[in-house]
Amino acid sequence: MKCIEVAVLFVLVQAAIPHNAAFARLVNTTSYPTTVAPDLIHPEETTGPYPHSTPVLFSNVSGSLDDQGICQCSVYLPDTTFPVQKVEQLEIIAQTLSQKFESELSKVTLYMKTVELYEQKIQNLTIKVEHMEKNSVSYTEMDFQLLKMEIIEMEKLITQLKLTLGGSNVIVEQLYVEIKNLTLIVNDMESMDTNNILAIRRQIVYLQNQLKACEGNSNKTIEVPYFPPGSCTHGGLLNVSQPYNIQLNWRGFSYKYGAWGRDYSPLTPEKDLYWVAPLNLDARYLEYYRLYNSYDDLLLYKNPREYRVALGDGSGTIVYKNFMYFNYYGSREIAKLDLNTNTIVLRKALPNAAYGNRFSYASVTWQDMDLSVDENGLWVIYSTEASTGNIVISKLNETSLDVLNTWQTKQYKPSVSSAFIICGVLYATRTVNTRKEEIFYAYDTKTGQESKISIIMDKMLETVQSINYSPGDQRLYIYNDGYLIRHDLTFKPIL
Ligand SMILES: *[C@@H]1O[C@H](CO)[C@@H](O)[C@H](O)[C@H]1NC(C)=O
Ligand SMILES: *[C@@H]1O[C@H](CO)[C@@H](O)[C@H](O)[C@H]1NC(C)=O
Ligand SMILES: *[C@@H]1O[C@H](CO)[C@@H](O)[C@H](O)[C@H]1NC(C)=O
Ligand SMILES: *[C@@H]1O[C@H](CO)[C@@H](O)[C@H](O)[C@H]1NC(C)=O
Numbered sequence: 001m002k003c004i005e006v007a008v009l010f011v012l013v014q015a016a017i018p019h020n021a022a023f024a025r026l027v028n029t030t031s032y033p034t035t036v037a038p039d040l041i042h043p044e045e046t047t048g049p050y051p052h053s054t055p056v057l058f059s060n061v062s063g064s065l066d067d068q069g070i071c072q073c074s075v076y077l078p079d080t081t082f083p084v085q086k087v088e089q090l091e092i093i094a095q096t097l098s099q100k101f102e103s104e105l106s107k108v109t110l111y112m113k114t115v116e117l118y119e120q121k122i123q124n125l126t127i128k129v130e131h132m133e134k135n136s137v138s139y140t141e142m143d144f145q146l147l148k149m150e151i152i153e154m155e156k157l158i159t160q161l162k163l164t165l166g167g168s169n170v171i172v173e174q175l176y177v178e179i180k181n182l183t184l185i186v187n188d189m190e191s192m193d194t195n196n197i198l199a200i201r202r203q204i205v206y207l208q209n210q211l212k213a214c215e216g217n218s219n220k221t222i223e224v225p226y227f228p229p230g231s232c233t234h235g236g237l238l239n240v241s242q243p244y245n246i247q248l249n250w251r252g253f254s255y256k257y258g259a260w261g262r263d264y265s266p267l268t269p270e271k272d273l274y275w276v277a278p279l280n281l282d283a284r285y286l287e288y289y290r291l292y293n294s295y296d297d298l299l300l301y302k303n304p305r306e307y308r309v310a311l312g313d314g315s316g317t318i319v320y321k322n323f324m325y326f327n328y329y330g331s332r333e334i335a336k337l338d339l340n341t342n343t344i345v346l347r348k349a350l351p352n353a354a355y356g357n358r359f360s361y362a363s364v365t366w367q368d369m370d371l372s373v374d375e376n377g378l379w380v381i382y383s384t385e386a387s388t389g390n391i392v393i394s395k396l397n398e399t400s401l402d403v404l405n406t407w408q409t410k411q412y413k414p415s416v417s418s419a420f421i422i423c424g425v426l427y428a429t430r431t432v433n434t435r436k437e438e439i440f441y442a443y444d445t446k447t448g449q450e451s452k453i454s455i456i457m458d459k460m461l462e463t464v465q466s467i468n469y470s471p472g473d474q475r476l477y478i479y480n481d482g483y484l485i486r487h488d489l490t491f492k493p494i495l
């Protein structure tokens with residue numbers, strides 16, 4: 001290759017400077033003007049006011065002898081005899097041409113160097129390709145990609161070079177062919193990838209990209225839509241947050257049973273009222289409760305208002321519009337307690353309700369009646385003998401404690417750990433292990449449809465004694481073995 005290159009370069013140099021030969025001779029003719037033959041002069045230079053068709057070679061001259069006896073004579077050479085001015089012009093032109101040649105020559109040297117560099121690059125690439133061919137197992141997609149990029153770059157450079165040289169250069173053509181050849185070989189090698197490793201790799205990359213795109217999309221859908229408190233324009237419970245606000249109840253660690261929550265007063269939503277109602281050590285009697293007027297007070301056990309109730313039964317207590325509702329001790333009655341005065345203002349029997357620890361929740365005793373509040377008002381979750389222990393839901397008139405409507409579910413109450421109602425949908429939980437509960441069952445009172453769901457809820461300790469939903473902040477308030485914990489909820493959009 002080297003030899004061909006040099007030889008062709010010589011041709012290139014000659015081709016690049018067509019005036020060179022004429023120029024050299026002209027240089028010599030200026031030294032010997034009398035020997036100038038008309039045909040040696042460039043045709044362009046012969047045209048002029050003094051045509052050489054009738055040359056006069058000799059003329060008579062007059063002469064004289066000087067003091068030293070040397071013969072002196074003046075010769076008059078007419079323009080027609082020798083074009084002195086033309087020669088001067090030629091000299092100037094020759095100089096210009098000479099400079100041009102120099103610059104052309106230096107260009108060629110530059111091209112030469114570039115070509116050498118390309119030559120080396122091609123050699124390097126060839127070595128790489130050969131190496132890859134030999135070790136066909138070890139090559140990777142990366143190798144091919146790099147190789148292809150290099151080849152493409154080379155192709156670009158060569159094309160550029162071709163343009164600069166006017167497209168008629170043999171070496172450049174040669175380089176171009178070689179590069180094309182390399183491309184073919186690389187493509188060939190790829191297609192000879194018998195194990196389809198590259199194809200599989202590409203497929204993996206494609207799948208990874210799809211996955212990323214999918215993630216990007218799903219992030220958009222996971223972006224939880226906002227539903228203002230009190231609103232039921234969502235499509236049900238989506239998820240439950242990590243537990244927050246871990247705090248021991250005010251009576252202490254041994255008071256493992258109880259309930260707590262936040263009052264929901266839709267007409268005065270700005271009013272903050274937290275209530276904590278641990279049961280006595282017998283895990284049955286609701287005797288004392290505390291109220292806090294702010295979340296900060298609750299956290300710091302500050303400014304509590306502590307009251308004594310004339311006995312409630314179990315931890316199914318709830319507070320709604322500044323009234324506390326609970327199962328009155330030893331009866332199927334629901335009691336309504338005015339929190340302003342701590343007096344029971346109403347007691348009413350819940351028809352057919354089982355009571356006295358007949359159908360309590362799985363790991364909690366004496367919670368035959370679980371009172372609940374959602375966006376629509378007051379509910380009670382219980383069982384009857386007729387329901388054979390399955391959960392019965394009743395909507396209550398909070399003023400009269402009359403049952404407004406009743407729904408029978410197919411879920412056995414003693415097999416769930418707790419339940420709550422959101423937007424008319426009952427959600428029931430069961431214990432997964434000592435650290436997790438699962439919201440596994442839903443019953444929609446609007447449609448009478450029940451469904452199996454699975455939302456995992458972390459807990460601090462083993463047993464969940466009660467779960468109360470607060471529509472005012474859309475949170476769950478859980479009494480967990482004497483600890484008060486709270487979860488945020490997210491909701492699905494309506495599909
Ligand atoms: C020009 O003249 C020089 C001597 O001055 C000579 O060496 C050279 O060969 C001549 N070139 C041509 C092209 O006649
Ligand atoms: C070719 O490879 C040699 C050895 O790896 C390296 O030194 C040289 O720089 C390479 N040349 C080009 C143009 O990449
Ligand atoms: C192209 O490659 C083939 C085989 O790889 C080789 O035989 C041929 O001489 C190459 N052509 C050029 C112009 O390098
Ligand atoms: C999607 O969300 C996850 C976790 O929130 C995050 O790591 C990832 O970068 C997100 N992807 C996009 C495309 O936003």
Ligand SMILES: *[C@@H]1O[C@H](CO)[C@@H](O)[C@H](O)[C@H]1NC(C)=O
Pocket residue numbers: 239240241242
């Ligand atoms: C639900 O919330 C938990 C706790 O924040 C989180 O670990 C889990 O990834 C969430 N699940 C879904 C499906 O968003």
Ligand SMILES: *[C@@H]1O[C@H](CO)[C@@H](O)[C@H](O)[C@H]1NC(C)=O
Pocket residue numbers: 397398399400404
């Ligand atoms: C609830 O009971 C009160 C008092 O008996 C009654 O005035 C009211 O209309 C009842 N509300 C509903 C929705 O039945």
Ligand SMILES: CC(=O)N[C@H]1CO[C@H](CO)[C@@H](O)[C@@H]1O
Pocket residue numbers: 060
């Ligand atoms: C060639 C030419 O013109 N020669 C002439 C030179 O002058 C002498 C005398 O003056 C002539 O006799 C020649 O003929």
